[in-house]
Amino acid sequence: MAVRFELIMFNETVINEINGIRKKYPDRRSALLPSLYIAQREFGWLSLKAMSCVAKALNLPEADVRGTASFYSMFKHNPVGRNVIQLCTNVSCMILGAEKLVDFLKSKYGVHPNGTSEDGRFSLVIMECIGACGTAPAMLVNTDFHDELSESRIEEILEKYK
Amino acid sequence: MITLTINNKEISLEQPMTVLEASRQAGIKIPTLCYFEALKPYGGCRLCVVEVERMPRLQTACTLMVADGMVIQTESDTISEVRRGILEFLLINHPLDCPYCDKAGECELQDLVNKYGPAVGRHKEEKRKVPESHKDQILARNMERCVACTRCVRMCSDVQGASAISMMGRGNDTRMEPFSADSFNCEYCGNCLTVCPVGAILSRLYLHSFRPWQVDREVDTVCSYCGVGCSLTVQVRDDSIKRVIPKEGKGLNKGLLCSRGRFGYEYIGSDDRLTTPLVRKNGKLEPATWTEALEIVADKLQGIRKESGGVSIAGIASPRCSNEDNYLFQKFMRMTCGTNNIDSISRTGYGAAQKYFEDLLGQGITSNLIDGLKNSEAIVVLGGDPTSINPILGLSIREAARRGAQIAVIGNAKGLERFKTLQITAPVFEEAAVLESLLAQVFASKGERGEHAFLDRGIADMAAGTSTVSDVKGLDDLKKILLESPSTSIVFGTDLVQRSDGHRSLFAVSGLTYLLEARLYLLSEKANEQGVIDAGCVPDMLPGGRPLHIEDFKKKFEMLWKDSLPDFKGKTLMEIIEGARTGDIKALYIMGENPVFNLPDAKYVKEALDSLDFLVVQDIFLSETAELADVVLPALGWAERTGTVTNLERRIQVQKKAVETSAGMEDWRIISEISGKMGYKMEYKDSEDIMDELAQVSPLYRDLTYKEIDRGKSIWPYHGEPLRGAEISEIPAGEEVQSGNGADYYLAVDRPLFHSGTLSRRSPALTKIMPEPVLRISAASAEKLGLTDGDRVNVTTSAGSSETVVVVDDSITDNRVYMGNNFKDRGACRLLNFRLDSVTKAPGIEGCGVTIEKR
Numbered sequence A: 001m002a003v004r005f006e007l008i009m010f011n012e013t014v015i016n017e018i019n020g021i022r023k024k025y026p027d028r029r030s031a032l033l034p035s036l037y038i039a040q041r042e043f044g045w046l047s048l049k050a051m052s053c054v055a056k057a058l059n060l061p062e063a064d065v066r067g068t069a070s071f072y073s074m075f076k077h078n079p080v081g082r083n084v085i086q087l088c089t090n091v092s093c094m095i096l097g098a099e100k101l102v103d104f105l106k107s108k109y110g111v112h113p114n115g116t117s118e119d120g121r122f123s124l125v126i127m128e129c130i131g132a133c134g135t136a137p138a139m140l141v142n143t144d145f146h147d148e149l150s151e152s153r154i155e156e157i158l159e160k161y162k
Numbered sequence B: 001m002i003t004l005t006i007n008n009k010e011i012s013l014e015q016p017m018t019v020l021e022a023s024r025q026a027g028i029k030i031p032t033l034c035y036f037e038a039l040k041p042y043g044g045c046r047l048c049v050v051e052v053e054r055m056p057r058l059q060t061a062c063t064l065m066v067a068d069g070m071v072i073q074t075e076s077d078t079i080s081e082v083r084r085g086i087l088e089f090l091l092i093n094h095p096l097d098c099p100y101c102d103k104a105g106e107c108e109l110q111d112l113v114n115k116y117g118p119a120v121g122r123h124k125e126e127k128r129k130v131p132e133s134h135k136d137q138i139l140a141r142n143m144e145r146c147v148a149c150t151r152c153v154r155m156c157s158d159v160q161g162a163s164a165i166s167m168m169g170r171g172n173d174t175r176m177e178p179f180s181a182d183s184f185n186c187e188y189c190g191n192c193l194t195v196c197p198v199g200a201i202l203s204r205l206y207l208h209s210f211r212p213w214q215v216d217r218e219v220d221t222v223c224s225y226c227g228v229g230c231s232l233t234v235q236v237r238d239d240s241i242k243r244v245i246p247k248e249g250k251g252l253n254k255g256l257l258c259s260r261g262r263f264g265y266e267y268i269g270s271d272d273r274l275t276t277p278l279v280r281k282n283g284k285l286e287p288a289t290w291t292e293a294l295e296i297v298a299d300k301l302q303g304i305r306k307e308s309g310g311v312s313i314a315g316i317a318s319p320r321c322s323n324e325d326n327y328l329f330q331k332f333m334r335m336t337c338g339t340n341n342i343d344s345i346s347r348t349g350y351g352a353a354q355k356y357f358e359d360l361l362g363q364g365i366t367s368n369l370i371d372g373l374k375n376s377e378a379i380v381v382l383g384g385d386p387t388s389i390n391p392i393l394g395l396s397i398r399e400a401a402r403r404g405a406q407i408a409v410i411g412n413a414k415g416l417e418r419f420k421t422l423q424i425t426a427p428v429f430e431e432a433a434v435l436e437s438l439l440a441q442v443f444a445s446k447g448e449r450g451e452h453a454f455l456d457r458g459i460a461d462m463a464a465g466t467s468t469v470s471d472v473k474g475l476d477d478l479k480k481i482l483l484e485s486p487s488t489s490i491v492f493g494t495d496l497v498q499r500s501d502g503h504r505s506l507f508a509v510s511g512l513t514y515l516l517e518a519r520l521y522l523l524s525e526k527a528n529e530q531g532v533i534d535a536g537c538v539p540d541m542l543p544g545g546r547p548l549h550i551e552d553f554k555k556k557f558e559m560l561w562k563d564s565l566p567d568f569k570g571k572t573l574m575e576i577i578e579g580a581r582t583g584d585i586k587a588l589y590i591m592g593e594n595p596v597f598n599l600p601d602a603k604y605v606k607e608a609l610d611s612l613d614f615l616v617v618q619d620i621f622l623s624e625t626a627e628l629a630d631v632v633l634p635a636l637g638w639a640e641r642t643g644t645v646t647n648l649e650r651r652i653q654v655q656k657k658a659v660e661t662s663a664g665m666e667d668w669r670i671i672s673e674i675s676g677k678m679g680y681k682m683e684y685k686d687s688e689d690i691m692d693e694l695a696q697v698s699p700l701y702r703d704l705t706y707k708e709i710d711r712g713k714s715i716w717p718y719h720g721e722p723l724r725g726a727e728i729s730e731i732p733a734g735e736e737v738q739s740g741n742g743a744d745y746y747l748a749v750d751r752p753l754f755h756s757g758t759l760s761r762r763s764p765a766l767t768k769i770m771p772e773p774v775l776r777i778s779a780a781s782a783e784k785l786g787l788t789d790g791d792r793v794n795v796t797t798s799a800g801s802s803e804t805v806v807v808v809d810d811s812i813t814d815n816r817v818y819m820g821n822n823f824k825d826r827g828a829c830r831l832l833n834f835r836l837d838s839v840t841k842a843p844g845i846e847g848c849g850v851t852i853e854k855r
């Protein structure tokens, strides 16, 4: 049976996928993070309803689902653009000019930290260290990794993301 | 034996425990913030740090287990400095709005800062801002004050089991999120409010209306709502109840309360209370003096007794009133009015079941301690949702589930949705057949138990005549669970009594209890359902459950009461109503009950009461029934008078007077005044005086005193052995009945967590939580009917129609729809018909096929 929740719901395939994950763990709670990822993949971001779907699918209290989702920065709690840029501004990246890159993204693409460009093409999330200090500054675009950034390199990279 | 040294004091312990517990036991105080006795240790705040020799760093006493030879210091300069540092960190964000905060005066943070804290903070950064949510009308949550101790979250998920709140965000942003305002599954128990050490969770019922040190009185008493009988403390100022709080660890509820007990007290101060007697003049109820009203009642009853005899008078007692009230009431009916026609609403459920169980299995069979439930390895829940009927008992079932018990739900129990391990759905009107089939299967495997020959025979006969119900899912699994479990409890709700073949279910449950040697718990909606019976408010039994037809008992009571008892067989509740309709009953005296609203088929009941010559209603509100009365007598309510009540474990406790009011008189006092006027003297100083008499005449209460009851010495079987074993030697045979009308949907009476009878609708807090009746229906039914949450619908049966709001509920597994009986003109009972169970005389619900239409 599909989990019904007003406008949005998981379809049969997704429910099966979640049930599959559930079987891998002795306890339902362990399946929560992977299921949240699935919800985010399906709906783009974790709306309250998306989290309700997860809660129902796993028979977990909604409060637990929301609490967990709110702890991790990889979960989006607002609608995001078609492409999500996650730019690091922690020490190494900052020293090598990441702050300037933030300004560049603002002026060139009209995207602010935690915001989305008007055309819906990009969203920007400021990250703490993403583990690429040796080749800083670094960013993720969706799930792709890019380092040794400069303004021109960013321009070149973002060409590929429409 | 573990020996350790704390602050140079040598301590020996039998049991392993935490350093904090050991210190407390030795009278050494260690400051704490995230620790709370009833919760699992968390070790989050670090205020309880102590120095332990040979351990490099400071240790948290609340999580560190003692070890032999440990040497511990709980106070030192280093420790004080660390504590000061922690508090300084907490105060970075804490708003320090104590002058405006209700918690001031009983705030743990305030006390700690007072003792250890820095006088000034060194942080210049802005405090974090968390906008306050005003959506929740009961709980005021101010997350700027939250110190992230997680006590509320641990309470809500690990003890209450509601899991309605969670810590959100992280780091500086961490706060508890008030989900209830968004209609999450908050059960409004307020237990999070009990544990919050600061003013982050407060009650809107008294927000900014007083300071904790400004109460005039604090009275330890017992809740007025359900048959659990939770201990609670009433704080009073200017003779009005300011708040109701539990005492940590106190009472059988151990410091927990439910929504009704904690927030439902406001009906006592309601403006709708009756304040003066009313007498019907020219068809209208008009205010009258006490003297006038009492004289009319005495004259009328006297006249009717003289003219038509005691048989034409009847009385309905009340499970909301005390043992003393009910004892005097039945004494008044029997001795002053000369009638055995006396019963109470308990006949419709608890009382009927209780009598059946005790007849078969012996007195006290349901008198089991609630606390014992959590040690059961299998619990069968049937006939109602314990978490809403008796919420604190429900928590023990959840606790058992957490400990790994098998929880089998037969029927619907929404509050156990995340806790049950097995669901069995018995088709409407076939509940008895399903239970019989289960009993037959258990009997087939286990055979006779050999304690009661007649019961073994009865079960064998039944099993021989029962065809196995094969299409009910889960029955085999349940049988397996029951056969394997070394300790089984059965939690029986009274829905199954309300069937015209209810006695069959009662027999099946008796048989299961007997064969499995299970503990039987009987859910009880009202505070004193057991007390009404034990006080003698049943037609065929005298106080203490002594059968009236046994000549010896009768004689003894006649001696004690100094007159002869009426000789005829009294009528039960529905027979009284029928008697009123036919004219056999001419006068009816109702104490604290509202039959027009609470019995099925309101039209019939109303017609019956209308045909009476004389109707007296004694109540605290002008109920639907009081509106029909010839004389209405205002009584005192809970917290306004003292009296004992008996809970579903048969524990007797005292409800104490906390506020003074001129609104009415104690129920027992009204009765004794009328009795005196009718020539049968009843002279008592106070309720304790009545208990003294009751303890003399009722062998059940032998020599029990208020003093002992207050010391908690009032647990079954009080001072002796149960008075009687199984008293019958034959299983009562009932009539065959055929119910059911092939409807698509069936109406069932719901017992919502937030309401209880018709009292709760006078409590603004509870009506804010649940403002109107709802219709719970399954997702499948909703889909078929094209309904979603919040749709307004008309629910129609052959008896009438009512408007309500749809709530789609995933816990419902069949075509039943559930609606409560709490709101004026919109109760479920009036939509139902009934047929009496031939054995228990309880009204079995009929005609509950409904149609549901969108408005």
Ligand code: SF4
Pocket: B152, B155, B156, B160, B162, B163, B164, B165, B180, B185, B186, B187, B188, B189, B190, B191, B192, B193
């Ligand atoms: S009132 Fe009870 S159910 Fe609601 S959040 Fe507080 S503890 Fe949880």
Ligand code: SF4
Pocket: B145, B146, B147, B148, B149, B150, B151, B152, B153, B176, B195, B196, B197, B198, B200, B201
């Ligand atoms: S709301 Fe109160 S109990 Fe809950 S975490 Fe905050 S301070 Fe602790």
Ligand code: SF4
Pocket: B223, B224, B225, B226, B227, B228, B229, B230, B253, B257, B258, B259, B260, B261, B262, B390, B391, B392, B393
């Ligand atoms: S469980 Fe019953 S007795 Fe306890 S607080 Fe709730 S209504 Fe009152």
Ligand code: FES
Pocket: A088, A089, A090, A091, A092, A093, A094, A128, A129, A130, A131, A132, A133, A136, A137, A138
């Ligand atoms: S600081 Fe940017 S990747 Fe480590």
Ligand code: FES
Pocket: B031, B032, B033, B034, B035, B042, B043, B044, B045, B046, B047, B048, B049, B060, B061, B062, B063
């Ligand atoms: S009380 Fe021990 S860490 Fe909070």
